[in-house]
Amino acid sequence: MKKPFFLFYLFFNGFTLFAQRNVRDSIIGTPLIGLHYGGNFTAADLADRYGYLNHIGIQAGWKTTKNWYYGMDVNFIFGNQIRMTGLFDALVDDYGHVTDINGDVGKIAVFPRGMNVNFLIGKVIPILSPNENSGILVHAGAGYLLHHLRIESNEQVIPSLELNYKRGYDRMTTGINFHQFIGYTFLANSGAYNFYGGFYMQEGLTKNRRTLFYDQPDVPVSKALRLDLQYGFRIGWYIPFYKRQPKDYYID
Numbered sequence: 013m014k015k016p017f018f019l020f021y022l023f024f025n026g027f028t029l030f031a032q033r034n035v036r037d038s039i040i041g042t043p044l045i046g047l048h049y050g051g052n053f054t055a056a057d058l059a060d061r062y063g064y065l066n067h068i069g070i071q072a073g074w075k076t077t078k079n080w081y082y083g084m085d086v087n088f089i090f091g092n093q094i095r096m097t098g099l100f101d102a103l104v105d106d107y108g109h110v111t112d113i114n115g116d117v118g119k120i121a122v123f124p125r126g127m128n129v130n131f132l133i134g135k136v137i138p139i140l141s142p143n144e145n146s147g148i149l150v151h152a153g154a155g156y157l158l159h160h161l162r163i164e165s166n167e168q169v170i171p172s173l174e175l176n177y178k179r180g181y182d183r184m185t186t187g188i189n190f191h192q193f194i195g196y197t198f199l200a201n202s203g204a205y206n207f208y209g210g211f212y213m214q215e216g217l218t219k220n221r222r223t224l225f226y227d228q229p230d231v232p233v234s235k236a237l238r239l240d241l242q243y244g245f246r247i248g249w250y251i252p253f254y255k256r257q258p259k260d261y262y263i264d
Contacts, residue, residue, distance in 0.1 A: 038144065039077050039078070039079055039144045039145060040075075040077065040145055041074070041075060041076050041077040042074070042075055042252045042253055043072070043073070043074055043075075043252070043253045044071075044072070044073055044074070044075055044081075044083070044250050044251070044252050044253075045070070045071070045072050045250070045251045045253075046070065046071040046072070046085075046208065046248045046249065046250045046251070047069075047070055047071075047248055047249055048067075048068075048069055048070075048071060048085075048208075048246050048247060048248025048249075049066070049067065049068055049246070049247055049248070050066070050067035050068075050069070050087070050212055050244060050245060050246040050247075051064065051065075051066060051067075051244045051245055052064070052065045052066070052067060052212070052214075052242040052243060052244035053065075053242065053243055053244055054240075054241065054242055055241035055242070055243065056238075056239040056240065056241040057238040057239050057240055057241075058159075058216070058238075058239075058240035058241060058242065059095070059241075060095060060096075061094070061095055061096055061124070061183065062091060062093055062094065062095060062124040062159075063091065063093025063094075063095060064091055064093055065089055065090070065091040065093075065124060065126075065242060066089070066090050066091055067087045067088070067089055067246070068087065068088050068090075069085050069086055069087030069088065070085065070086055071083055071084070071085035071248065072084060072085075073132070075136065075145070079135060079136040079137070079138070079144070079145070080133070080134070080135055080136075081132075081133070081134040081135065081136060081149070081151060082132070082133055082134075083131075083132055084129065084130060084131045084132065084153075084155075085129075085130050085132065086127070086128075086129050087127060087128050087129075087130075088126075088127055089124070089125065089126035089127055089128065089159060090123065090124065090125055090126075091123065091124040092123055092124075093124070094122055094123075094124065094161070096183075098227060099122065099161075099181055099227050100120060100173075100181070100227065101227065102226065102227060103170075103172050103173075110170060111170075112165070112168040112169055112170050113168075113169040113170070113171060114169075116168070118165060118168050118170045119165065119166045119168065120163065120164070120165055120170070120173065121163075121164045121165075121166070122161050122162065122163050122164075123161070123162045123164075124159065124160075124161065124162075125159070125160055125161070125162040126157070126158050126159030126160065127157075127158050128155055128156060128157045128158070128189050128214070128216075129155045129156050130153045130154065130155035130156075130189060130191055130214075131153050131154060131155055132151045132152065132153030132191070132193075133151060133152065133153060134149060134150055134151025134152070134193070135149075135150055135151070136148070136149055136197055137149075137150070140196075141198070142198075142200075142201060143199065143201055145199040146196075146197055146198045146199050147196070147197065148194070148195075148196060149193070149194070149195050149196060149197040149208055149210065150192075150193065150194045151192075151193050152190070152191065152192045152193070153190070153191055154188060154189065154190050154191075155188070155189045155191075156186070156187075156188065156189060157186065157187055157188070157189035157214075157216040157218060157240065158184075158185070158186045159183075159185050159216075159218075159240070160182045160183055160184040160185065161181060161182045161183050162182075163178050163181060163182060177226070179222060180222065180224060180225060180226030180227075181225070181226055181227060182222070183220070183222070183225070184220070184221040184222055185218045185219065185220055185221060185238065185240070186218055186219070186221055187216055187217050187218030187219055187237075187238070187240075188216070188217050188218075189214055189215070189216045189217075190214065190215045190216075190217075191212065191213065191214035191215075192212075192213050192214075193210055193211070193212050193213075193246065194210050194211055195208060195209050195210010195211060195212075195246070196208065196209060196210060197250070199250065199252060204251075206249065206250035206251070206252055207247070207248065207249050207250065208246075208247070208248050208250060209245070209246060209247035209248065210245065210246060211243075211244075211245055211246075212242075212243070212244055212245060212246040213241070213242070213243040213244075214241070214242050214243075215239065215240070215241055216238070216239070216240035216241075216242075217237055217238070217239065217240075218237070218238045218240050219235060219236075219237060219238060220233050220234060220235065220238070
């Protein structure tokens with residue numbers, strides 16, 4: 013039982029031991045890895061499909077000795093608010109049910125899912141901060157966005173929703189993505205209390221990637237450029253990797 017606790021201690025305190033630099037007195041160039049959560053409201057074309065969306069992601073980059081920040085992040089997007097209606101009306105029988113292969117009432121669940129990858133450039137402005145490495149953080153960037161419907165049938169076999177048939181309902185959409193962030197970042201003078209948080213917005217310029225929606229077979233799928241907006245907040249925890257300070261030796 014002692015070994016897991018020892019590894020846990022090393023993970024959360026090893027960075028502190030490794031990070032013996034004087035953050036208080038100088039601007040330090042260092043790699044940063046961040047884990048974050050974001051809550052996002054939808055707008056424009058995306059709001060026609062989904063409501064509130066969650067982001068969980070990881071960010072990795074480099075903060076320079078001039079407080080510029082270069083990096084990238086990857087985010088998993090998920091939620092449970094679907095604003096589309098009538099998706100499976102064509103599968104409903106005379107009793108108002110969708111049935112599985114055994115004739116039992118099928119239970120269908122749908123969820124928004126997606127991901128994005130962004131490259132970013134930003135700046136730390138040391139205002140209202142305990143040291144020159146903390147303060148107002150702004151960054152912006154561009155990347156790739158994907159979102160779709162995840163369709164689940166609770167291990168039931170519903171022939172019209174198996175294998176490639178799901179593609180006729182999943183609203184697969186991809187395209188380029190832009191984002192902006194303004195908030196606050198804090199790198200502690202000592203210890204592992206390094207965090208960031210603020211307001212986040214992203215704009216996806218996307219297109220539908222399916223050629224037919226099975227719930228709307230007589231309606232041509234739009235190939236027009238979509239504007240998929242999300243806006244909200246992001247909070248996260250940084251792991252900095254500072255180089256050790258060289259030791260001074262004196263010879264009498």
